[in-house]
Amino acid sequence: MxxxxxxxxxxxxxxxxxxxxxxxxxxxxxxxxxxxxxxxxxxxxxxxxxxxxxxxxxxxxSLERLPVRVEIDGDRARVEGLVTFAELAPVLEAEGRALHNLGSLPHISVAGATATGTHGSGIGNGNLSSAVRAVELMDADGRTHRIDQEHEWFGAAALSLGALGVVTALELQTEPTYEVTQQAYTGVAWDDIVSDIEGVLGGSRSVSVFTTWGDPEHDLVWAKSDIGAPSWVEELGGRPVGDDIHLGRIRTVDNTTPRGTAGPWHTRLPHFRADALPSDGDEIQSEYFVPLVDAREALAAVRALSAAFDDQLLVTELRTVAADELWLSPAYRRDVLAIHFTWRNDTDGVLAALPAIEQALAPFDVRPHWGKAFTLPGERIRATLPRVDDFLAIAGEADPRGVFRNDYLRRTLSL
Ligand SMILES: Cc1cc2nc3c(=O)[nH]c(=O)nc-3n(C[C@H](O)[C@H](O)[C@H](O)COP(=O)(O)OP(=O)(O)OC[C@H]3O[C@@H](n4cnc5c(N)ncnc54)[C@H](O)[C@@H]3O)c2cc1C
Known part of the structure; x- marks a missing residue:
């Protein structure tokens, strides 16, 4: 039972x-x-x-009592059950394989992360859903379908918000393992970051910029390189930070991955270590995606109103995500700049701050991170997603009884 x-x-x-x-x-x-x-x-x-x-x-x-399996066959990895990236990565590494990227933490499930378009950074790196090559999906009648890239449901199923059914297994694209050396730098002027934002965010395999939108002491360029130390940041005036690293107003406490030495991809790409509490813990997050070509104007628009949200802000992180073909992806057919906010854990304050940011980013057809806090009305989100009606049609086929629909999907997708 x-x-x-x-x-x-x-x-x-x-x-x-x-x-x-x-x-x-x-x-x-x-x-x-x-x-x-x-x-x-x-x-x-x-x-x-x-x-x-x-x-x-x-x-x-929850799939937490189901067996967890990882099978590696050539350049594919099949993961079954509630597998986290922290569990998957060392198994891949032992076989000489790697994923193209990871989010800021490895604690999250592969199925949950790919369901929402979770991403790391890197001009050439798609989000984690873009590594999906096949989805095994249990529909509302308890039947399982294997949906590969040839299947007509694939564009909906690889990033589904959980709306089609239960993902019981995923097949992921892997690549040969690689090493990464990372360093975080203070001292790069905001104007230099923004004037060549594509150069800075594209300077290494994965680059994040942290800011509090006004205090240069809190601006950090955190670069993760697969070709040796990311010393290009020093040419922009960057100075490596010591052990005591602050992410804006979050003082990290022995929870970040090693900086300054080379190590396997999965021990450097996430900011936070698998064996420690990530980020601050007492927080809310929001994130918005705008076309990378509009990065300068979008950043100026947010910076102009930063005084209004400063009380709520712990830190902002800027990253990039490469375009993909997944119908609900924040990066659907666009290279995007991801503008992330870690907020104090004050729901009323955060929900009061978000509409002005969303309004400022409206001219750039802003899309939200599906798994984070936002107040954008559903019709505005849907207007930025040209294949949303196709997604709704597939959701209707996969789940005709509406078992997997909830208030969130009704609000955002009108499902
Ligand atoms: C400290 C911290 C750091 C973060 N860093 C990043 C980051 O770097 N980049 C980023 O993009 N996001 C980041 N996030 C957000 C987070 O990774 C995503 O929102 C992700 O979706 C969380 O997955 P989960 O399984 O933990 O969430 P859950 O809420 O458990 O699941 C997420 C969604 O997936 C669905 N789902 C899960 N498993 C299945 C399944 N088997 N079948 C069908 N549907 C399923 C759920 O129903 C839900 O709709 C961060 C979050 C935290 C707390």
């Missing part, structure tokens, strides 16, 4: 799930029974989202 536990709250506690319990099937047969008998169900994975995307009217389901 399927066990249950309390649904609880998101990782930072900013959203308490309205669903009261989480069903915990022990195998795929039990999962099929849970799904087929449910009127309303969403998957809860590692809970690192900042809104109600994973919530449901009555119950959630």
């Amino acid at each position: 399927t066990e249950t536990r309390a649904a609880g709250a998101t990782w930072s506690g900013n959203h308490r799930y309205r669903a009261t319990e989480v069903q915990l099937p022990a195998d795929l047969d039990e999962l099929a029974e849970v799904v087929a008998s449910a009127d309303s169900l969403r998957v809860q994975a590692t809970r690192h989202t900042f809104n109600d995307i994973a919530d449901a009217e009555s119950a959630l389901v």
Whole structure:
């Protein structure tokens, strides 16, 4: 019989799930029974989202009791069950393989991260969903479909917001393993960053800029290079920071990955170590994506109103994501600049600050991070996604009973 536990709250506690319990099937047969008998169900994975995307009217389901498997075959890795990047990466590394990129933390599930378009940085790097080559999806009747790149559902299924059904396994593209050397630098002037934003964010395999929008002491360029130390930042005036690294107003406490020495990709690409609490913990996050070609104007527009949100802000991080072909992707057919905000954990204050930022970014057809806090009306988001109607049609086919729909999907996609 399927066990249950309390649904609880998101990782930072900013959203308490309205669903009261989480069903915990022990195998795929039990999962099929849970799904087929449910009127309303969403998957809860590692809970690192900042809104109600994973919530449901009555119950959630988790794959945490299902077997976890990683199989590597040539340049493909198949991951089954609730696998995190922290679990997957060392298995890939042991076989001489790597992913093209990682997010800022490895603690998150592969299925949950790819469901929302989670990304790292790098001018040539697509988000983590762009590495998906096939999806095994259990539909609302408990039937499993394998959706590869030839399947007509693929553009919807590789980044699905959990709207098509339960992803039971994923096949990912891998590449030969590589080493990364990273360093974080203070002292690069904001004007120099913005005047050549593509040069700075494209200077190494993965580059992040941290800022508090006005205090140069808090501006950091954090570069991750696969061809030796990223010393180009020193030519821009950058000075390596010591051990005591501050990300804006977040003082990290022995939780970041090693800087200044080379190491395997998965030990350097995330900012935060798998064995430590990432970021601040007591926070809310938001993130907006604008075309990279509009980066300068978009940054000027946000900076002009930064005094209005300064009280709420812990830090902003700027990254890039390469264009892809996934219909709900924030990078659908556009190279984008990602403008991220880590906020104090004050829901009312954050929700009051967001509309002005969204208004300032409206001229750039802004798209939100699906897993973070935003107030953009659904019709404005849908207007930026040319294949959204195709996504809705596939969601209707995959889930005709509407089991996997929730308030979030009704609000954002009108699903
Ligand atoms: C400290 C911190 C740092 C972060 N850094 C980054 C970053 O660098 N880049 C970035 O883009 N984001 C980042 N995020 C956001 C986060 O990674 C994403 O929002 C991601 O989606 C979280 O996945 P999860 O499984 O933890 O979340 P969950 O809320 O558990 O799941 C996310 C969504 O996926 C669905 N889902 C999960 N598993 C399945 C499944 N098996 N089948 C169907 N649907 C499923 C859920 O229903 C939900 O809709 C960060 C978050 C935190 C807390």
